[in-house]
Amino acid sequence: MLLIPCPWCGERDEIEFSYGGEAGVPYPSDPAELSDEAWARFLFVRANPRGAFHERWVHTHGCRRWFDLTRDTVTHEIHVRER
């Protein structure tokens, strides 16, 4: 079980958190302008790297705040955290 550094509450067990997938995939500014392909990419296509991955978490059973961090998908080491 990961030990996740919540930027607001400190290090807590993974069971307190929910996973939010890849970070940095903003909602398009004008979805109506996008082609079906571009919209489908936003909906369904996410990176799945071996190594450093920028991802979202929410402290569901704590402060309920969303934050980003970078986790190594091989070692599970968490490098960076951002509010």
Place this chain on the structure above:
Amino acid sequence: MRFTFASAELAARDGETLAAALVRNGVRGGFTSLYRGRPRGVYTAGEEEPNALVQIGSETMVRATLVEVTDGLVAEPVAGKGRLERRTTPTRFDAMNAHCDVLVVGGGASGRAAAARASGRVIWLDGRRSDPDLTLPRTWAVGIYDDNYVLAVERGRRVWRIRAQHVILATGAIERPTVFEDNDRPGVMLAGAASAYGHPEGVVAVSGGWSPRVHLWSQARGGLRWDDRIGAPVPSGDLRGVECVGSLTGEGLPDAAPFAIPDGDEEIMFVDLERDATVADVRRSVGAGLRSLEHIKRFTTIGTGSEQGKLANVLALRVAAELLGVHPGELGSTTFRPPYLPVSFALLAGRHRGELFDPVRVTPIHPWHVDRGAVFENVAQWKRPRYYPEENETMESAVLRECAAAREGVAMMDATTLGKIDVQGPDAVEFLNRIYTNAYDSLAVGMCRYGVMCKNDGMVFDDGVVMRVGEHRFVCTTTTGNAAAVLAWMEEWLQTEWPELRVRLTSVTEQWSTVAVVGPGARGHLAQLTEIALDSDAFPFMAIREGEVAGIPARVCRVSFSGELAFELNVDGRQALALWQAVYGAGPITPYGTETMHVLRAEKGYPIIGQDTDGTVTPHDLGLGWIVSKKKPDFVGKRSFARTDTARGDRRHLVGLLPAELVAEGAQIVARPGEHRMLGHVTSSYRSAALGRPFALALVQRGRERIGETVVAGGVAAEIVAPVLFDLEGARRDGVGV
């Protein structure tokens, strides 16, 4: 001390293990192998014991080497395969959480030295030792997970969940068996075990060298390398926060003797005693072309018994390398996974069994439902009355009676479990406009509106009623099971995409209770309890009125989930039972449960999100296109309605079905008997008092174009009709015509 083994009464000494007592009593066999039925005896003095497995009370597959004899102990040998008791184990288990700076695993000399020099909060544990210096004597570390989360088991009764800054593994080494003909005979024993048991008569001591106990290191994803000197894998490389000391590193272990498979009958040279796997089995596996230990393991089942290859794996590696003529290091190693020792599910469950398995939520009115003899159903964590049987009533007759009361007289339901989210802030309208498919600018204070929300893919996620209780304040209801998910969904948008919106969300599900008063007699019934004007002009459909009901402050909404005239009374949860009793006491009224609620809403074609939908259904599929705004520039899900797949003409539509007899929910729908191509499935199915026949709702391909056609649902002929089956013109919601 006396104990019984296989019906024989024997004597034991204080502190002796069952295995030690058996060996001292001259028991050389006593056990039988799983597949070949060969006689076996105690082989080790530790947790790697492959033969001496016993049943003690309700616990099975217990290693005799790990059980301390107590007076009167009764143990029966188990031939390699346990037997689960049908009854619940009476043993009580528990769990503890702990944090420490240093966790030392292993109570030998190097573990002791590591614990002595460690500073800060130190936990020092060992599975077999009872040394009082240990922080946790008789406690096995069975699993090590990410960020040094260690699961340990104290005396088989208590789980420790330990988070350690630093873990020092001092797990030592395991003596290896050797291969020769009949090496499984009773009396053959590892040299270390023979020594531990005091070199008893008639014991043949064998040793093939020593292998480090690398299991926890490997579980923590530590690397391994083959050490030629000791003839076994040793920990290799570094691991953040985990350190190996003592003979686990190979230090101090004796040089391995050269390894060779002797001549003779390989079918009786055993490599894995618990699995009855032999040198001949390994030869067959490499003959079949297998070259990696992982594959040889799967072919031969070596290492898959309850001792998980503690004895057999390194031996198998050496045998296979010898047969292939390669260096053992080339064959790789198997992956060690938790648990290091078998752990019972009852132990892991701890106190979370029976009533404590999952939290149970009940409404403030629950005691009344219990007194009344309601039959309950679980809806998420809530207990909801499903129906209220009268004497000798079946569910079917109770539901028909309750439905008739709601359609012809007056009935009441506890609707407290619906999720309620208080939405406040100057941008609340804009927020709701973006979350729901319809618009809220035009919703006046004191009115409510039905709303549907979708995910980005355009599929329906939840629905409910949005009440505008103030200029900048709304209460949104959600489905019972989705309340937490909807709040989390809204919160995610506010925090991550719309931080500029000045809106705050609070769950008020527990604070408010809701009592629905339903039926043509609802107005007359309620008029006895309140001065709120209830006629349709003063209190129109979808309006909200604040006032007192039975002297209790209430927010009353004219919403209907049955098509009948209905008032939903929202009050402070602490006064809900008093309100319920007052409503019930004001004249003849029938309480009804979720089953009746389902029938009433289905007769009107109102879908239940999560029952009639499954995450692949759009509002348009449900016939709710009218609730999808065409004016709003954007809202969650809007873009997806124009996707090719979402806009195609042959999607499944929600329709009504009139089957010849009651059909099962989930039943497959095909065009004609004998046809296999699925057109859709039944999502809801009931008997209807109002229609005098069974009916169903279904998702059917191009369903709205097929109205009037007959299809086959679960083998039963059924006519496709519009989903609204009762009161098509919607006249009853104002109580008109009664």
